[in-house]
Amino acid sequence: MRVVLSTYGTRGSVEPIAGLAVRLRELGAEARVCAPPDEEFAKRLAEAGVELVPTGAPVRQVVTTVAPGSAVGLAQRAADLMAAQLDTVAAVAEGCDALVATGPLPVTAGARSAAEKLGIRYVHVAHQPVSLPSPYRRPPARRGQPLPPGVTDNQALWDLDAQIANTMFGEMLNTRRASIGLPAVDNVRDYAFTDRPWLATDPILSPWQPTDLDVVQTGAWILPDERPLPAELVAFLDAGDPPVYVGFGSMPLGSLKDVARKAIEAIRAQGRRVVVARGWAELALIDDQDDCFLVGEVNHQALFGRVAAVVHHGSAGTTTTATRAGVPQVVVPQGADQPYWADRVVELGIGAAHDDTSPSTESLSAALTTALAPETRARATAVAGTIRTDGTTVAAKLLLDGVG
Structure with missing residues (x-):
């Protein structure tokens, strides 16, 4: 089995994906990781024996130069992230069996579109529950798009969040989809998340309260670190x-x-x-x-x-x-x-x-x-003593068995 794992983010996004890649390899599958080309990520993955396909711009430069919460330049960054999925990641995933993606919405919406074009399985993964729609909490505000402070109906806020996501990324995504012969989608967020997303967090540290969304909680994905301390x-x-x-x-x-x-x-x-x-x-x-x-x-x-x-x-x-x-x-x-x-x-x-x-x-x-x-x-x-360590095993077996 051949799997492509795609992410765009900092160490907390890259290491879990690398952890799954290591476990897949141990179970006999081939796994390649598409991630930012930052030198520290490339070094860490090389130490773990994971092949890195550089994707997008170095993330450290973005994090350290963009003001927290600022939407300046967001549209161009989002377009670049989406393009990287539909170009670089799609090329790597050709002939593979599955594409697993995590990261910002332009990344996962682009990744699912790539998987759809290739006719392969797609899995959306969240490494925290905050971004997944739930009536038990407010959605996080998107850059430059604050939520109305007086609204207390969480479901109404999640509905608004879907509308905001469409405004921010809908035309961008559908233009790219049209260029590769795919139909338009009318809900970018839910399209990217699917109706069965995976949640890679520990159920004790981060319990998921059941909702209409069929979330599969695998446990946290941990990359074992055998490096000695200096x-x-x-x-x-x-x-x-x-x-x-x-x-x-x-x-x-x-x-x-x-x-x-x-x-x-x-x-x-x-x-x-x-x-x-x-x-x-x-x-x-x-x-x-x-x-x-x-x-x-x-x-x-x-x-x-x-x-x-x-x-x-x-x-x-x-x-x-x-x-x-x-x-x-x-x-x-x-x-x-x-x-x-x-x-x-x-x-x-x-x-x-x-x-x-x-x-x-x-x-x-x-x-x-x-x-x-x-x-x-x-x-x-x-x-x-209650924290599970088998998250990557659970996820890898779901992929290998074609379920989840």
């Missing part, structure tokens, strides 16, 4: 009590300006050492004291098992990795689905959430007090 980091970890990790992944500087100083001061006030991850915000140490250590790209699965708490932005990937490690968390959500994961951390009792995107030393210190409490650590340890 020797200098290991020496730092061995030299004292477990430190607190601070990292905001692919988040740009934005409201995170000066966050390293605030976090380090708050953590020191708790009598703890600090590991700071540079990330895309280019965080740095504030002095040369030996209680702090700066890291670049490292194995989070190995590192999180050796820290006292994880302070992070609340992406699906980081939240899942920290939860699996049984480490308490402080989530400082910056947008998108991150407030959802922050809420889940609080609801499960495995950490604290920060209400403001721009924390202060005092607010971080208060959150750390909760996260570092013995009862939070005990709860985090207990929840870790």
